[in-house]
Amino acid sequence: MKYELTDDYTVSPIIKGGWQLSESHSDNKSATPVADMFEFVDAGITTFDCADIYTGVEDLIGAFRDEYRSQRGEEPPVQVHTKFVPDRDQLESVDRPYAEQIIDRSRERLSVEALDLVQFHWWDYSIDNYVETAGILADLHEEGKIRHIGVTNFDAAHLRELLDAGVPVVSNQVQYSLLDDRPEREMVNLCGEEGIQLLCYGTLAGGFLTEKFHGEPDPGEAETLENRSLTKYKLIIEDAGGWEPYQDLLGVVESIADKHGVSIANVATRYVLERPQVCGAIVGARDTSHLDDNLRTLEFSLDKGDHRRIEDARSNLEELPGGIYGLERGTGKHARIMKYNLNEE
Numbered sequence: 001m002k003y004e005l006t007d008d009y010t011v012s013p014i015i016k017g018g019w020q021l022s023e024s025h026s027d028n029k030s031a032t033p034v035a036d037m038f039e040f041v042d043a044g045i046t047t048f049d050c051a052d053i054y055t056g057v058e059d060l061i062g063a064f065r066d067e068y069r070s071q072r073g074e075e076p077p078v079q080v081h082t083k084f085v086p087d088r089d090q091l092e093s094v095d096r097p098y099a100e101q102i103i104d105r106s107r108e109r110l111s112v113e114a115l116d117l118v119q120f121h122w123w124d125y126s127i128d129n130y131v132e133t134a135g136i137l138a139d140l141h142e143e144g145k146i147r148h149i150g151v152t153n154f155d156a157a158h159l160r161e162l163l164d165a166g167v168p169v170v171s172n173q174v175q176y177s178l179l180d181d182r183p184e185r186e187m188v189n190l191c192g193e194e195g196i197q198l199l200c201y202g203t204l205a206g207g208f209l210t211e212k213f214h215g216e217p218d219p220g221e222a223e224t225l226e227n228r229s230l231t232k233y234k235l236i237i238e239d240a241g242g243w244e245p246y247q248d249l250l251g252v253v254e255s256i257a258d259k260h261g262v263s264i265a266n267v268a269t270r271y272v273l274e275r276p277q278v279c280g281a282i283v284g285a286r287d288t289s290h291l292d293d294n295l296r297t298l299e300f301s302l303d304k305g306d307h308r309r310i311e312d313a314r315s316n317l318e319e320l321p322g323g324i325y326g327l328e329r330g331t332g333k334h335a336r337i338m339k340y341n342l343n344e345e
Helices: 023-028 033-042 057-072 088-093 096-110 130-142 156-164 187-194 228-239 243-260 264-273 291-296 304-314
Strands: 003-006 009-011 014-017 047-049 079-084 115-120 146-152 169-175 197-201 278-284
Touching: 003 169, 003 197, 003 278, 009 079, 033 057, 057 096, 079 096, 096 115, 096 130, 115 130, 115 169, 130 146, 130 156, 156 169, 156 187, 169 187, 187 197, 243 264, 243 304, 264 278, 264 291, 264 304
Parallel strands: 014 047, 014 278, 047 079, 079 115, 115 146, 146 169, 169 197, 197 278
Antiparallel strands: 003 009
């Protein structure tokens, strides 16, 4: 199954996320990442998401490409989406040499002449050369180093600036889940008007939208949890009203999952995939242990009654303040767990 992201370019609706394979998460890294990529591709999950700042992941995907060519004598049938994330400390001085060096590095790591999709992130809109920087990516697109340009974590107002400047944006990667509906406020309408697709991460809220946490007591303050991912999404739960309405939502989702013979994760991901303008859900995968379950997401659909029950449960949540990535881009508790200068590191 493929979804059309833009003209003559399709992606698998389940996208294999690469963040958990980065060297900063080495305790969770698969022992056989290249072999695992063969299994994902053979199962039909052919789109991989990575980034210039996911240490070691572009190199792993490049090694997979080379091994696939060696073993099967042809180009691997994959689409690899990377990112261009200038360090926050470098934003004021980003120029053509800086951008081209990072793009060329990604091309070399990924073992390709042209990058399939480069997703542009900007940490601080008060440093206002993001339009100029996106224009550099547009130039590299015209020169054949980038096939398609996307953005990640852009809100509607700033994405509109890029579009008005003629940057050919085809996608926006955003956080979107049963707990986080910020894309629905302005972004979905803008994307519908402009033919832009959403690629969504956080659909399982770092594992909180799975059986693992259903019926469990509140694990405590977000800042006390064992890793940044759990902290990040526990903060979302706290801002959405706390543990009780979150557990009520999980109960509804579990009953829908039981009806379809699938998992809570399947329903949570399927819900996002059925939202307007959504073209793919990025599922973090350190290995193949959840591959079969991921595939079940594509084997059923939610009916009108399912959607009505989910919306009733979601109505008991509090609305997260701000637009896309507004909490994370600010100076509060969400921003304090971010790492802003990973290219430098």
